[in-house]
Structure formats: structure tokens, C-alpha cells
Amino acid sequence: MHAIPSVQRYRLSTLPRYVDPATIEEIIAACPTDRPVEVRDKAIILLLARLGLRAGDIRDLLLDDIDWRSGHLKVKGKTRRPDRLPLPQDVGDAILRAIMTAALDVPPQDMISPHTYHYLFGLLAATGLRISEALALQCTDLVEDGLIVRNGKFSKQRLIALQPSTRQALEAYLAMRKKLGATGSDLFVSIRGRAPTKTRAHVVFVRLARHLGYRGPTGKSGMRLHxxxxxxxxxxxxxxxxxxxxxxxxxxxxxxxxxxxxxxxxxxxxxxxxxxxxxxxxxxxxxxxxxxx
Known part of the structure; x- marks a missing residue:
């Protein structure tokens, strides 16, 4: 018998072991993505690291638990009561890359249209422009200081700065236009030499998102260009x-x-x-x- 009883130790009385953020980023960067199974494994690590999910939470995930439109993930957890968590940025970046890559397969091939949608979607993501503003851009609007937006809402005009990578992408698109013989004063042009309509850009984006599985069938809401x-x-x-x-x-x-x-x-x-x-x-x-x- 001890004269002084032992102090009760609580399970959470000490800090759990953890992996420092720098090591986590090194692990994620080292993940190969050449095969589907490797992409799956990286996705699992991202969910563990970015959202702090339990292994059992990830095991129980269903495709229907992912709401691409709102950018949320439904997780049941231990209580079985569903919680809505925001999808990590890595997921959004991967989705955008997939859509931009798929845009290069838009017909007709060997023409300017696939490249137009590829770079158009990239510019929208990099600058936050409205689709109407992007389609109204002229080739002369790409200036040394950035991009002149002349057709803003309420007829406002503004100058937006560009990241060097964004400028390089636009210059690459202009070079592709010249190589393919695409003409017209609009910055983004179709095979007719004019900018696609806003409706057409929306349709192409939705079709690509649906083809890649980021939207449900016709009639169901999902990821939008906006x-x-x-x-x-x-x-x-x-x-x-x-x-x-x-x-x-x-x-x-x-x-x-x-x-x-x-x-x-x-x-x-x-x-x-x-x-x-x-x-x-x-x-x-x-x-x-x-x-x-």
C-alpha cells in the first residue's frame, strides 16, 4: 500500500508526437504520380496532412462525399455525424491542371481553339477576371505594365498586374496564334478569328468538367467557370x-x-x-x- 496515491494520468495530458511541417512538405513532394495507384496514395497523404483526417475517415470516403461545386468534403468521423470540410488547395490546383490539359483536346485539333481554351481558363484562374472581361480583351491590351481591362462591369476600365509566369503564358499563346495563322484583333480567338461567346466558353468548361468527373450528369449542379x-x-x-x-x-x-x-x-x-x-x-x-x- 502506498501512503500517497498515484496521480491519475489523463490520455491527453501530454502532447502527441507530430511531424514538423517542413518534413510533411518533403514527403508530399517526394510522392510519385506516374501511375493511378501513386496518385491515390498521394491523395491519401494530402487528406491526412492538410485536413487531419483519421485513416478510418479516409477509408470510408465515397465519391458522393465530394461536392466539387462548393469545394467541400463530407466526412462522417467517429460520431457518424457528417462534417463538411474544405478541400485542400492541392486538390483545386490538380483539378485546374486537369481541365487545362483536357482543353488541348477540344476539336478541331491542329487549330487555335484548343489552345484558346487552355490559356483562357489559365488566365481566369491566375487573375480572377470575369469571363466577359477576358473575352473582350484585345491583343493590344497586353502592355508592359500588365493587362488593360476595358470592358469591366459598369463600363469601368482598370489595369491589372501580371505575374511573370502569367505574362509568359500569354506570350506563348500569342506565339501559337502566329504559328497556326490565327488572325483577329481579339486576344482569345476561335477558328473564325473572333473571341468565343461567353456561352460557348461556359459550355466547353462544363463539358470538360463533366468528362473528368468533376460534375454530375446534365441537370445536376457542379463546378462552374465563375x-x-x-x-x-x-x-x-x-x-x-x-x-x-x-x-x-x-x-x-x-x-x-x-x-x-x-x-x-x-x-x-x-x-x-x-x-x-x-x-x-x-x-x-x-x-x-x-x-x-
Missing amino acids: DLRHTFAVRSLEACPPDREAIAHHMAGLSVYLGHASVANTYWYLEATPVLLRDIAAASEQLYRGEAA
Whole structure:
């Protein structure tokens, strides 16, 4: 018999072992993706690392649990009560690459149209332009300082800056136009020498998304072309420094970049993602500890 009883140890009284973020990124980067089984294995690791799912949660996932339109994943968990979690950015990036690659197979082959949709979808994702703004672009709108958007909403004109990779992609498209003998003053042209209609661009995008399994059959909602604009806005906020003043300035700049009449309109585009949730958790921890948030 002990005079002093032992102190009860709780299961969560000590921090569990963990893998540091740098090592996780090295593991993900080392994953091969040449075969379907390797792509599957990388997807499993991403779900474990980005969303913190249990192995059993991943085992029980069904294709119907993925809502491509809203960008959420339904997970039942231990309680069997479904939770909706945002899909990681890696998933969105992979989907965009798949759609852009599939666009190169749009008929007619050996003509400009496949390249037009390939680079059009890429520009929408990289800049958050409205589809009407992108289709109204002229070749002369690509200038040294960026891209002049003349056909904005409410007839507003603005200049948007371009990442070097985006500029290089547009220059590659113009070179392809010249090589294939495509003419016309519009930046993005079809075989007729004019920009595709907005309806046609939507139809091509939906068909590609459906062919790749990111949309259900006709009549069911799913991923839209306009979702690329939403994604750009969210990714832009994720890249912003975490302090409140920086976020306020960033939101004002993002509103102008997107061509919104008011910054209030910009907030409607934003939603919780793993990155934003992690930042919120860090700020909450600082507040709990009494540190400046």
C-alpha cells in the first residue's frame, strides 16, 4: 500500500508526437504520380496532412462525399455525424491542371481553339477576371505594365498586374496564334478569328468538367467557370500577412483588382479554407494566451 496515491494520468495530458511541417512538405513532394495507384496514395497523404483526417475517415470516403461545386468534403468521423470540410488547395490546383490539359483536346485539333481554351481558363484562374472581361480583351491590351481591362462591369476600365509566369503564358499563346495563322484583333480567338461567346466558353468548361468527373450528369449542379474567380479571391487572402491592418489594406486592393464597386462585394467571395482556418486558430491561441492578436 502506498501512503500517497498515484496521480491519475489523463490520455491527453501530454502532447502527441507530430511531424514538423517542413518534413510533411518533403514527403508530399517526394510522392510519385506516374501511375493511378501513386496518385491515390498521394491523395491519401494530402487528406491526412492538410485536413487531419483519421485513416478510418479516409477509408470510408465515397465519391458522393465530394461536392466539387462548393469545394467541400463530407466526412462522417467517429460520431457518424457528417462534417463538411474544405478541400485542400492541392486538390483545386490538380483539378485546374486537369481541365487545362483536357482543353488541348477540344476539336478541331491542329487549330487555335484548343489552345484558346487552355490559356483562357489559365488566365481566369491566375487573375480572377470575369469571363466577359477576358473575352473582350484585345491583343493590344497586353502592355508592359500588365493587362488593360476595358470592358469591366459598369463600363469601368482598370489595369491589372501580371505575374511573370502569367505574362509568359500569354506570350506563348500569342506565339501559337502566329504559328497556326490565327488572325483577329481579339486576344482569345476561335477558328473564325473572333473571341468565343461567353456561352460557348461556359459550355466547353462544363463539358470538360463533366468528362473528368468533376460534375454530375446534365441537370445536376457542379463546378462552374465563375468558380475560378472565387478561388482567386480566396487564395489572394491566404497569401496576405495575418495582422488586421494588412488584411484591411489587402481587401481594399483586392476589391479594386477584381473590379468591384465596393469592398463589401469582395467579402462575399471569401470562405473558410484549411489555410485560413489555421490562421484563425493561431490568432485564437494568441488571444487565449493574452498575446497581441
